[in-house]
Amino acid sequence: MAARATPTLKPVSVESPFQPRAQLHAPGTRSHRGHMATQKAQPAAAPAVEVEFSLPGIAFVKLYGEHDLSSKQRLSEALAKASARRDVFVDLSECTFLDSSVIEACYLARMKLESRDGRLQLVIPPGASTVRRVAEVTRLAVFLRIHESRSAALASLRTGEHVIRVRDLRARFGDTESYVAECSCGWRGQTHTGWQTAAREARRDGAIHVDEHRAGPDGAVGRKNGARET
Numbered sequence: 001m002a003a004r005a006t007p008t009l010k011p012v013s014v015e016s017p018f019q020p021r022a023q024l025h026a027p028g029t030r031s032h033r034g035h036m037a038t039q040k041a042q043p044a045a046a047p048a049v050e051v052e053f054s055l056p057g058i059a060f061v062k063l064y065g066e067h068d069l070s071s072k073q074r075l076s077e078a079l080a081k082a083s084a085r086r087d088v089f090v091d092l093s094e095c096t097f098l099d100s101s102v103i104e105a106c107y108l109a110r111m112k113l114e115s116r117d118g119r120l121q122l123v124i125p126p127g128a129s130t131v132r133r134v135a136e137v138t139r140l141a142v143f144l145r146i147h148e149s150r151s152a153a154l155a156s157l158r159t160g161e162h163v164i165r166v167r168d169l170r171a172r173f174g175d176t177e178s179y180v181a182e183c184s185c186g187w188r189g190q191t192h193t194g195w196q197t198a199a200r201e202a203r204r205d206g207a208i209h210v211d212e213h214r215a216g217p218d219g220a221v222g223r224k225n226g227a228r229e230t
Contacts, residue, residue: 047071049078058157059085060123060150066097072105079109079120088113089153091123092131103138107173110144114167121145123153142199143168164206166199181206 048064049071059082067075082088090106092098110120122144124131135141147153169178169191179202181189189205192198 047074049074051078051082053082053085055154057085058087058089058154059083060089060091062091062093063095063098063102065095067095067102068097068099069101072101075102076105076109079105083109083113083118086113086118087157088118088120089123089147089150090120091150093123093125093128095128095131097130098134100138103140104173106144111168119165121147121153121156123147123150125149164203164210166202166206168199181209183209 046065047067047070050062050064052060052062054060061075061078061082063075079088079090088109106120106122112118113120122135122140124135124146125148126132135146140146145156147156163183165182167180167182169180170176176193177195177198178191178193179198180191181202183206187209189202189209192201192205194201
């Protein structure tokens with residue numbers, strides 16, 4: 001009997017599960033482009049807080065990166081340090097995200113400063129779109145004055161003007177809204193309470209006060225002194 005021919009075995013290519021991931025995506029395919037985009041993605045900047053005492057009586061607290069509950073303690077300590085000065089500006093120009101815990105820390109620091117005639121204000125440039133949206137949604141400008149730049153913030157401290165400050169009288173975040181207008185000349189307006197109306201009425205009182213004191217003998221408004229609201 002003739003011997004049976006032994007079949008010839010052809011090598012089979014087997015893809016190893018341990019093959020480097022980059023080789024599993026063919027160049028030009030959607031999966032390859034997505035993979036390359038993932039490889040190029042940069043990690044988010046770690047949150048950081050800096051306190052600057054560059055001018056007498058003024059402190060800047062600058063935030064970098066994303067800030068939430070995990071960095072609240074660090075921010076609170078920085079604000080407490082900065083509160084040794086009368087005017088504190090929280091610079092959010094390099095902040096990429098903030099949540100309610102950061103807003104609460106600023107609010108509490110502001111209340112402590114105001115108890116000894118100090119002020120806390122914010123710097124949010126127009127280009128900081130994410131932080132600007134958070135400020136709009138939370139109505140941050142109602143109880144904290146917002147400047148578009150450091151130079152604008154420093155210019156707001158010029159003397160020789162009637163400086164109107166609309167003061168938030170709430171003891172805790174979430175209490176019924178209660179506001180009063182105060183002026184650098186010592187004047188204090190009526191206290192207003194009410195949801196979404198108190199702050200507006202207090203600002204109106206301040207505007208009326210300034211107009212009355214800027215008017216000259218003939219009733220015309222003078223130009224020597226300006227008016228600002230904080």
